[in-house]
Amino acid sequence: MPIVEIHMLQGRDLKAKQELVQRVTDAVCVSLxxxxxQVRIIIREMKDEDYAAGGVLWSERT
Amino acid sequence: MPIVEIHMLQGRDLKAKQELVQRVTDAVCVSLxxxxxQVRIIIREMKDEDYAAGGVLWSERT
Amino acid sequence: MPIVEIHMLQGRDLKAKQELVQRVTDAVCVSLxxxxxQVRIIIREMKDEDYAAGGVLWSERT
Amino acid sequence: MPIVEIHMLQGRDLKAKQELVQRVTDAVCVSLxxxxxQVRIIIREMKDEDYAAGGVLWSERT
Amino acid sequence: MPIVEIHMLQGRDLKAKQELVQRVTDAVCVSLxxxxxQVRIIIREMKDEDYAAGGVLWSERT
Amino acid sequence: MPIVEIHMLQGRDLKAKQELVQRVTDAVCVSLxxxxxQVRIIIREMKDEDYAAGGVLWSERT
Structure with a gap:
């Protein structure tokens, strides 16, 4: 504890993911x-056909 | 806000997903x-070997 | 299956929640x-001090 | 209801998943x-580049 | 890892919760x-006005 | 997008929550x-009787 889930569109490389978990872990440790x-982080990637805003799939935005 | 997560078995095509997010967005807007x-929707697809009811994996039902 | 989680700020009354689950169930059935x-819905309410956009808690927006 | 989500690193075979959902269903039924x-179980697998402990991705641990 | 989330209606006492996490932990350890x-468990309780099946809130079933 | 869920034990005050969402938002923006x-954060607080490690509820640890 704490456990952080980060829902994001897929496509980031390993370097970006490593920087993300490092910086988010720092942020959680300093604040709490x-x-x-103690800090666990789960990255939940999504295809852009599995995310929608305003009723339109991200893959279908013009 | 609101953020809707829809957990469902994989296999639907893009057209069904677009209709789903459109109709669910309508439903949320009218009700709330x-x-x-403002409405975000995340579709969480699952393989049928990753979902179980009554202690049996969906892929193993006879 | 499907299972729908709706994350939303607290404060809606029972009537609004009933209308929400009814309309979202209709939308899921027609689309899928x-x-x-088969449709299960979980409403996840949040206090406005537990939701942030742009780095500011909803309760702290001026 | 209840609905159980099991977040775990990917790599287990079908036999292990079937045993997992069977035993967890038994545990929930006896306790509750x-x-x-009534018991639904969702298995959420993760790649080891999508899970971190202590600010380090599981795939990057030395 | 693994992390287990158990979504259930509120109302169980402490004894039932302790038995639940003990038995589910056993089940996960033996299977995986x-x-x-290593096993973390989060219990997500819900009011019966926040759970619906078939488009009807659990609190409104007759 | 991205949407961050932070599961943590209850008990932090408003100031700590505001610092948390600010720092986590910074971390996500810089990394991604x-x-x-674009960054939404949901804080999921838990009672210590609803979180377990090693099969023991946090409220029951001696």
């Missing part, structure tokens, strides 16, 4: 006063 | 009185 | 061709 | 006094 | 061959 | 190159 090893 | 652009 | 009894 | 058919 | 300390 | 307004 917890130890790094 | 929010604007279309 | 499933039976009403 | 519900019927087997 | 992981250590007890 | 998205705009602040």
């Amino acid at each position: 006063g917890v130890q790094r090893e | 009185g929010v604007q279309r652009e | 061709g499933v039976q009403r009894e | 006094g519900v019927q087997r058919e | 061959g992981v250590q007890r300390e | 190159g998205v705009q602040r307004e």
Whole structure:
């Protein structure tokens, strides 16, 4: 604890993911006063045909 | 806000997904009185070996 | 299956929630061709101090 | 109801998944006094580049 | 890892919750061959006005 | 998009929550190159009787 789930569109490379989990872990530790090893992060990638805003699939936006 | 997650078995085509997000967005807007652009929808597809009812994987039902 | 989670700010009354689940169930059934009894919906309410957009808690927007 | 989501690293075979959902369903039924058919289980697999502990992606641990 | 989320209607007492997490942890360890300390469980309770099946809120079933 | 869910034990005050969402939003923007307004954060608080590690509820640890 804490456990962080990050829902995002797929397509980022490994380097971006490593930077993401590092920076988010720092942010959580500083704000909540917890130890790094306590922080778990799950990255939930989505295809752009599986995300919609305003009733339109991201893959179908013109 | 609101954010809707729809967990469903994989296999639907793009047309069915577009109709789904359109109709669900309509339903949310009418019921909650929010604007279309406020509504986000995430479709969470599952393989039938990753869903179980009554202790049996969907892929193993006879 | 399908299972729908609706994340929304707290404050809606019972009537609005009933209309919401009814309309969303209709939308899912028509789009995916499933039976009403198959559709499960979970409403996840949040306090406005537990939701943020653009780095600002909803409760702190001026 | 209840609905169980199991977040785990990918790589288990079908036999392990079937045993998992069977045993977890048993555990839920005995503890909560519900019927087997009421219990739904979703397995959420993750690549080891999508899970981090202590700010390090599982795929990058040395 | 693994992380288990159990979505269930509210109303169970502490004893039932302790038995639930103990039995589910056992089930996960035996099936997946992981250590007890690796298993995290989150119990997500819901009011019966926040869960619906077949388009009807659990609190409104007659 | 992205949408971040932070599962954590309840008990933090408003100031800590505001710092948390601000710092996590910064971390996501820098790592993924998205705009602040695109980032949504949901804080999921839990009672310590609803979280378990190693088969023991957090409220029951001695």
